[in-house]
Amino acid sequence: MTDASDARVVVERRGHLLLIGLNRPEKRNAADFAMLQQLALAYGQLERDPDLRVGVVHALGEHFTAGLDLADIGPRLGPEGLEMVPEGGINPWQVDGTALSKPVVIAVQGTCLTLGIELMLASDIVVAAESTRFGQIEVSRGILPFGGATIRFPRAAGWGNAMRWLLTGDLFDAREAHRLGLVQEIAPNGRELHRAIELAERIAAQAPLAVQATLANARLALREGAAAAEAELQPALARLAGSTDARIGMEAFLTRTEAVFEGR
Structure with missing residues (x-):
């Protein structure tokens, strides 16, 4: 320390x-x-x-x-x-x-x-x-x-x-x-x-980009209302779906192994 x-x-x-x-x-x-x-x-x-x-x-x-x-x-x-x-x-x-x-x-x-x-x-x-x-x-x-x-x-x-x-x-x-x-x-x-x-x-231990996106959308709802957060849900999902971590998460699901996320 x-x-x-x-x-x-x-x-x-x-x-x-x-x-x-x-x-x-x-x-x-x-x-x-x-x-x-x-x-x-x-x-x-x-x-x-x-x-x-x-x-x-x-x-x-x-x-x-x-x-x-x-x-x-x-x-x-x-x-x-x-x-x-x-x-x-x-x-x-x-x-x-x-x-x-x-x-x-x-x-x-x-x-x-x-x-x-x-x-x-x-x-x-x-x-x-x-x-x-x-x-x-x-x-x-x-x-x-x-x-x-x-x-x-x-x-x-x-x-x-x-x-x-x-x-x-x-x-x-x-x-x-x-x-x-x-x-x-x-x-x-x-x-x-x-x-x-x-x-x-x-x-x-969770996917960092997914954690940050979840946090960002919840905060958007608080600051700007539900409609603003709703409008961002699908674009955020599309961005995350193309990430390396999404691939890692899917492979871990299919192989029943623990995912080790990279944050990208």
């Missing part, structure tokens, strides 16, 4: 996975400007490298994140908000019009506040330790959620369920997060990352 005394985010390649770890445990992984930039660069690395198929986001220490380090971030807020994505990076919250084309699985534990929930909402599968505590507490700090919670939380949980937590700033537990659809699986404490990696490896 890549590590350095000043690294706010550490990355590790594990086969076709990129493990992305928040690394400020002494501050409960509160995100300062350096962490935001390094996280964006890690997402950019995941996007660009054709050998990487799935990202796994996790956090070192007892807590996923205590949210923004407002003492560091506050003075950086300008008239246009917060500019945090360096060249080569991708906004991990994907609220600037640029979407990651590859899936992300997240493992959370301990405290998971504000931008942590928004990072979950911007990802694809979330595994939470059973003792995790969540909170969308921006209204208690005089600001609003600006990483996508106002858009994605109501969509995931329903309007009233989302407003119950967005407008009060109250904390809730992993069971409630699972009921709301923010979390897909609850794992025993200390096993959440292991389970997230298992799921990521399962995804990485």
